[in-house]
Amino acid sequence: MKRIQQCLILLALALAPLAISAAPETHVFELQHRKATSVLPQLQNLYGQEGVSFSPDGQSLTVRAEAEQLAEIKELLKTLDEPPYQVRMKVRHRDLATGSESRGTTSRVYSTKGNTMRSITVQDGQMARISSGRVTRVPVAAQGNDNPAALLEEVDLSSGFLVKPSVISRNQVELQIVAIRNEPVEGMKDYETAGVVTIRRANPGEWVELGQEKSSMQQREGSRVYATSGDANRVWEINVEVLKPRR
Numbered sequence: 518m519k520r521i522q523q524c525l526i527l528l529a530l531a532l533a534p535l536a537i538s539a540a541p542e543t544h545v546f547e548l549q550h551r552k553a554t555s556v557l558p559q560l561q562n563l564y565g566q567e568g569v570s571f572s573p574d575g576q577s578l579t580v581r582a583e584a585e586q587l588a589e590i591k592e593l594l595k596t597l598d599e600p601p602y603q604v605r606m607k608v609r610h611r612d613l614a615t616g617s618e619s620r621g622t623t624s625r626v627y628s629t630k631g632n633t634m635r636s637i638t639v640q641d642g643q644m645a646r647i648s649s650g651r652v653t654r655v656p657v658a659a660q661g662n663d664n665p666a667a668l669l670e671e672v673d674l675s676s677g678f679l680v681k682p683s684v685i686s687r688n689q690v691e692l693q694i695v696a697i698r699n700e701p702v703e704g705m706k707d708y709e710t711a712g713v714v715t716i717r718r719a720n721p722g723e724w725v726e727l728g729q730e731k732s733s734m735q736q737r738e739g740s741r742v743y744a745t746s747g748d749a750n751r752v753w754e755i756n757v758e759v760l761k762p763r764r
Contacts, residue, residue, distance in 0.1 A: 544587050546578045548598045553578040556597040600762035602641040604682040604690060607756040609634040641684045648677030678727050682757060690757045692717045696728045719757050727753040
């Protein structure tokens with residue numbers, strides 16, 4: 518019996534270093550190019566079921582895991598912590614208008630067509646606004662808000678589109694599109710969003726339709742009143758190009 522106890526003690530002493538080496542450790546990784554929240558989904562997919570905990574804070578990522586796992590995560594972060602891609606977005610619209618105009622005894626039918634193109638370069642995940650033939654970046658303060666109604670409180674946009682590109686690969690980009698119309702509706706102060714958020718995927722060089730803007734026209738000239746009736750459709754399209762990250 519005494520001999521068995523001695524063997525158990527020796528076995529426990531032999532296994533003690535292994536237990537100590539497998540104890541979880543906490544390490545803080547400092548990222549150079551990315552926010553910790555941007556790399557978190559990939560790490561959680563790999564280690565979420567293995568008891569590894571992550572705590573992101575700006576460009577710092579606190580990880581609690583075993584030493585071997587920490588070493589693996591360190592190597593993974595070297596790959597994930599890359600400068601964000603740049604996305605060049607070209608936007609064009611086609612104006613199609615039909616209607617009739619009456620002024621006194623004169624009336625005529627007209628239609629107009631036109632084309633225009635604008636371009637802008639944004640970082641992967643940065644939002645741009647498209648309105649009245651202009652394409653501009655959304656202020657950084659509004660970037661993190663994905664609620665269309667809340668975004669419109671911060672962005673001066675009465676009609677048009679908000680577009681956020683997310684690079685899936687060099688050969689494909691996901692576009693988050695919010696269409697806005699300047700028509701007050703119940704439950705919203707000034708704007709109506711046409712749908713919630715539309716998700717589309719585009720290949721570089723491919724023109725993808727964002728949607729249409731519609732308007733009708735009436736005019737008054739001095740003391741003489743005349744009417745112009747009709748509907749104007751502006752069809753917006755977007756083309757994306759993925760550029761190499763800036764280092």
